[in-house]
Amino acid sequence: MKQGGASILVIWLTVFIDLLGFSIIIPILPDLAVTLGGGKVALAVAALYALMNFLFAPLWGSMSDRIGRRPVILISIFITALAQFFFGFITTFWMLMLQRSLAGIGSANISAANAYMADVSTKETRTRNMGLIGAAFGMGFIIGPVVGGYLYEAEGMMGVGIASGMLSVVNLIMAYLLLPESIREKNPEAVRVVNPVIPLVKAMVHRGIRGIFLLNFLNIAAFSLMQVTAALLWEEHFLLSKKEIGLMFSFIGLCAVLVQFLLVGALNRWLGEKRLLVVGLVIMLIALGSMPLVPTIYWELVTLAGLALATGCVNPSLLSLLSAQAGPKEQGNILGLNQSLGSLGRVAGPVMGGVLYAIDFRIPYLGASFILLFALIFTFDLFRKRVIQV
Known part of the structure; x- marks a missing residue:
C-alpha cells in the first residue's frame, strides 16, 4: 500500500520522538553504569x-505483519514511556539493569517502523525513505544528548527520567491520533516469533538475506564498540564535561541529518546502493580507527563528521538492499529479524568494549576497524558472486 507524504511524515516524527527520549540518557549512562557497577566492565549493562x-x-x-503496524507501534511506545519514567528512580545497579531491559523491549519497535516505511515506499523511493529513518535517528541525537547533559547537571536523574518519559507520552498520543495503518491486507497466518533463533535460521536459507544479515551484524558491532566507550574517552582523554559530551553526540546527529537529507539521495542516484555501501564502509573504517589517535578535540570532530557520513551511506543501503530481497508480505518479519541480529552486534559491542577499554582505551576503536575491514572484504565477495539482487 503506497501512501502519500503525510504517512511518511508521521512515522518519521514517531521514530524521531522515540529516539529523542532514548538519546537524552546517552551522556549519563556510561558513567552511571561504572559508578553503580563498580568498574568499566559494568559498561556491559548496555548489552x-x-x-x-x-x-x-x-x-x-512478525506481529506487525499479523495484526498491523499501528497497534504494534502504539504498544511498544507505551512500554518505552514506562522505562523512561523509571530511569529517574534508579539508585542501584539491578534497577539500572531492569530499566535497560524494559527500554530495550519498547525500542524494538524500529522493526515495525522500518516495515511501515517499506509499505509506503515504491522501488524508486525506497532508499530515500529508509534514509529518512536514519535522519530521524540523527535528529534525535542532535537534541537528546544536549538536553540530557544539561538536565542531569541542573535537575539530576529525576529530571532526565521525567523529561524523557514525557517525550514518549507525547509520541504515544501523536501516533494514536495521527498514524494510519499502512497495510490493507494483514497476514493472519504470520507466525508469532517468540524464539528469534528459529526464524533467523530459516531466513538465512536465502543467500542474499544471509549476507546482508551478517553485514548488518558486523556494522553494528563495530559502531557499538565506539558508542559504549566514547563518553569515557572524551571525559578521560579530552577532559570534556557531561554537557560537552552531549554536544559531541549532538554533532554526530547533526552531521547524520545533513547527510541523510542532502547527500544520500544524490549519492544513491550517482553510485547506486552497492557502491554507496562500499564507500560508507571504507569511510567508517578510517573514522573509527582514528578516534582515539587524533591529537585535539577539533580533529576528533573531523572523525565524527566522517563517521556520520559513513553511517548515512551504510545503513539505508543495507535496509534498502534487504527490503529488495524480501517479499511484500514478509517485510515486517525480515526487517525485524535484521534488527534482531543487529541487536546481537549491540550485545557484543558493549561486552567487548568495556573489557577492551579497561585494557587500553585505543583497542575498542582499532578492533572496530578490523571488523569493518572484514565486512568490506565480505561485501566485495557478495557482489562478485551476484548473491544480492537489487
Whole structure:
C-alpha cells in the first residue's frame, strides 16, 4: 500500500520522538553504569538493552505483519514511556539493569517502523525513505544528548527520567491520533516469533538475506564498540564535561541529518546502493580507527563528521538492499529479524568494549576497524558472486 507524504511524515516524527527520549540518557549512562557497577566492565549493562532488542524485534516485526503496524507501534511506545519514567528512580545497579531491559523491549519497535516505511515506499523511493529513518535517528541525537547533559547537571536523574518519559507520552498520543495503518491486507497466518533463533535460521536459507544479515551484524558491532566507550574517552582523554559530551553526540546527529537529507539521495542516484555501501564502509573504517589517535578535540570532530557520513551511506543501503530481497508480505518479519541480529552486534559491542577499554582505551576503536575491514572484504565477495539482487 503506497501512501502519500503525510504517512511518511508521521512515522518519521514517531521514530524521531522515540529516539529523542532514548538519546537524552546517552551522556549519563556510561558513567552511571561504572559508578553503580563498580568498574568499566559494568559498561556491559548496555548489552541488556540490545539483548531485549534481539528477543523482541522479530516478535514486533512478525506481529506487525499479523495484526498491523499501528497497534504494534502504539504498544511498544507505551512500554518505552514506562522505562523512561523509571530511569529517574534508579539508585542501584539491578534497577539500572531492569530499566535497560524494559527500554530495550519498547525500542524494538524500529522493526515495525522500518516495515511501515517499506509499505509506503515504491522501488524508486525506497532508499530515500529508509534514509529518512536514519535522519530521524540523527535528529534525535542532535537534541537528546544536549538536553540530557544539561538536565542531569541542573535537575539530576529525576529530571532526565521525567523529561524523557514525557517525550514518549507525547509520541504515544501523536501516533494514536495521527498514524494510519499502512497495510490493507494483514497476514493472519504470520507466525508469532517468540524464539528469534528459529526464524533467523530459516531466513538465512536465502543467500542474499544471509549476507546482508551478517553485514548488518558486523556494522553494528563495530559502531557499538565506539558508542559504549566514547563518553569515557572524551571525559578521560579530552577532559570534556557531561554537557560537552552531549554536544559531541549532538554533532554526530547533526552531521547524520545533513547527510541523510542532502547527500544520500544524490549519492544513491550517482553510485547506486552497492557502491554507496562500499564507500560508507571504507569511510567508517578510517573514522573509527582514528578516534582515539587524533591529537585535539577539533580533529576528533573531523572523525565524527566522517563517521556520520559513513553511517548515512551504510545503513539505508543495507535496509534498502534487504527490503529488495524480501517479499511484500514478509517485510515486517525480515526487517525485524535484521534488527534482531543487529541487536546481537549491540550485545557484543558493549561486552567487548568495556573489557577492551579497561585494557587500553585505543583497542575498542582499532578492533572496530578490523571488523569493518572484514565486512568490506565480505561485501566485495557478495557482489562478485551476484548473491544480492537489487
